[in-house]
Amino acid sequence: xxxxxxxxxxxxxxxxxxxxxxxxxxxxxxxxxxxxxxxxxxxxxxxxxxxxxxxxxxxxxxxxxxxxxxxxxxxxxxxxxxxxxxxxxxxxxxxxxxxxxxxxxxxxxxxxxxxxxxxxxxxxxxxxxxxxxxxxxxxxxxxxxxxxxxxxxxxxxxxxxxxxxxxxxxxxxxxxxxxxxxxxxxxxxxxxxxxxxxxxxxxxxxxxxxxxxxxxxxxxxxxxxxxxxxxxxxxxxxxxxxxxxxxxxxxxxxxxxxxxxxxxxxxxxxxxxxxxxxxxxxxxxxxxxxxxxxxxxxxxxxxxxxxxxxxxxxxxxxxxxxxxxxxxxxxxxxxxxxxxxxxxxxxxxxxxxxxxxxxxxxxxxxxxxxxxxxxxxxx
Numbered sequence: 001x002x003x004x005x006x007x008x009x010x011x012x013x014x015x016x017x018x019x020x021x022x023x024x025x026x027x028x029x030x031x032x033x034x035x036x037x038x039x040x041x042x043x044x045x046x047x048x049x050x051x052x053x054x055x056x057x058x059x060x061x062x063x064x065x066x067x068x069x070x071x072x073x074x075x076x077x078x079x080x081x082x083x084x085x086x087x088x089x090x091x092x093x094x095x096x097x098x099x100x101x102x103x104x105x106x107x108x109x110x111x112x113x114x115x116x117x118x119x120x121x122x123x124x125x126x127x128x129x130x131x132x133x134x135x136x137x138x139x140x141x142x143x144x145x146x147x148x149x150x151x152x153x154x155x156x157x158x159x160x161x162x163x164x165x166x167x168x169x170x171x172x173x174x175x176x177x178x179x180x181x182x183x184x185x186x187x188x189x190x191x192x193x194x195x196x197x198x199x200x201x202x203x204x205x206x207x208x209x210x211x212x213x214x215x216x217x218x219x220x221x222x223x224x225x226x227x228x229x230x231x232x233x234x235x236x237x238x239x240x241x242x243x244x245x246x247x248x249x250x251x252x253x254x255x256x257x258x259x260x261x262x263x264x265x266x267x268x269x270x271x272x273x274x275x276x277x278x279x280x281x282x283x284x285x286x287x288x289x290x291x292x293x294x295x296x297x298x299x300x301x302x303x304x305x306x307x308x309x310x311x312x313x314x315x316x317x318x319x320x321x322x323x324x325x326x327x328x329x330x331x332x333x334x335x336x337x338x339x340x341x342x343x344x345x346x347x348x349x350x351x352x353x354x355x356x357x358x359x360x361x362x363x364x365x366x367x368x369x370x371x372x373x374x375x376x377x378x379x
Contacts, residue, residue: 016068023076027122028068029115036111037103038096041067043075044123045091048361051121052092053147053308054078055128056112056135058100071095073253073275078305081298083353084330085323087309092123100130109135113142121145126159126308129195129252133158147308156315159307164200166303166327167272170295171205171246173331174270178293179245185209188244190234190266193251194221197272197304201250202229215239216251240264247271253297254278261286270295277346284344295331296349302327 020028024046031040044052054075061067071093079091096112098104116125116139126148127136133155139146140153149155171189175181187210191198194216205212206229214231215238216222225231234242240263247266249255253275261283269276269292276297277283287294303324310320330352337348 019072023072025072025075028071029119031112031115033108033111036105036108037098038108038111039064039098040094040096040112040115041071042094042115042119042123043071043092044119045072045075045093046079046357047090047122048357049082049090050088051124051145052078052090053082053124053126053305054091054093055126055148055304056094056096056131056139057128058096058098058104058130058135060099061095061097064097067095067097077274077298079357080350080353081302081305082309083356084296084299084349085302085306086326086356087305089305089309093128094123094125096131104135106138109138110142113139113146116145117143119145124312126304147311149311154311154315156307156311156317156320158196159304160196161200162307162320162324163272163301163304164197164204165321166306166324167197167201167248167250167270167300168204169325169328170300170331171248171268171270173328173335174246174268174293174295177332177335178268183208187211187246188213188242189246189248190214190239190242190244191231191248191250192216192239192255192271193249193273194218194225195250197301198248198250199225201248201272202231206230211244213238213242213244242266249273249276256283256287256294258283261290264290264292266292268293268295270300271297272301273297274301280346284346288338288342288344293335294345296334296346299330299334299349300327302330 027044029042075091075093078093082089124145133150136146136149140149148159151157189210190213191202192215194214202212202225212231213234214225215234215236222233226233240260243265246268248271250272253273256276257278274297306324307320334345334349338345
């Protein structure tokens with residue numbers, strides 16, 4: 001299974017279906033509901049392992065092209081995330097074009113839910129950047145194909161707790177491989193983004209005695225992290241210049257790029273953000289050349305997906321956290337494979353995920369909802 005990276009400069013000569021073919025997507029649904037103001041894109045990347053599950057991001061994109069590029073990249077990442085985590089899920093994602101602070105409404109998310117229902121279970125949504133449990137509860141009014149809902153509706157609540165736990169274990173695995181140390185005590189880290197995942201991650205790291213620098217666009221959250229966990233606040237322009245052991249991106253992606261790589265003074269990149277590398281092929285090789293260990297994003301941040309996956313069959317918190325503990329061993333396996341074959345960790349991770357997908361593909365071609373009626377119980 002070869003999946004190419006999207007060339008975001010080539011949409012004029014490569015129409016949407018050509019880009020789908022390049023990246024291996026099965027389906028894209030463009031959603032428009034004038035009455036509610038809904039403008040959304042749902043991308044189903046691959047359903048060999050099971051129904052496509054991935055969050056719904058609400059963002060005020062500069063253009064529809066930017067939204068399409070984002071949903072294509074994110075949905076592909078979900079395929080690999082599910083495969084590497086050993087879950088029986090495919091990869092999908094949705095984006096709603098709009099300002100999450102101004103454009104949300106019950107009717108907008110219920111309309112979105114109706115579009116999901118129309119896919120018949122091929123795509124299951126969840127919360128993501130710009131959306132909340134409350135939003136997913138509104139989606140649930142129109143479809144059962146949604147996770148990350150309130151506990152009162154049978155969900156698990158906030159999945160960010162497990163995302164941060166998995167990221168914390170991924171950082172420990174990275175330190176073990178790079179420094180041959182089991183402890184984080186005395187090491188330094190810069191955390192970029194103090195949302196629900198980043199803040200919880202800082203809590204774990206502070207308990208382990210790390211020196212934590214952090215930046216967030218929200219000054220109030222930065223002040224809270226300083227007060228609660230002893231974080232040292234820094235400015236946006238200082239993030240990449242910090243002389244630290246670890247850089248942990250926990251906000252939006254593409255922070256590792258041509259401009260930032262030469263500024264890095266860290267030995268490890270391990271964080272919860274998706275699509276950290278702007279150009280995965282080129283920048284992964286550059287990091288390898290510079291001796292910087294990179295924990296592939298979709299492997300280290302798989303905790304959230306593991307959490308919502310467990311909602312599909314009578315959610316059990318202890319079981320979900322137990323499954324997330326595998327992230328440590330998964331990353332160690334990736335690091336050893338990368339080192340042995342002298343290849344970027346991204347390639348080692350992709351090959352591990354693709355191996356599982358290809359083995360299951362020999363059993364079935366793609367997911368059909370009516371053959372897996374029990375995948376979601378009525379809640």
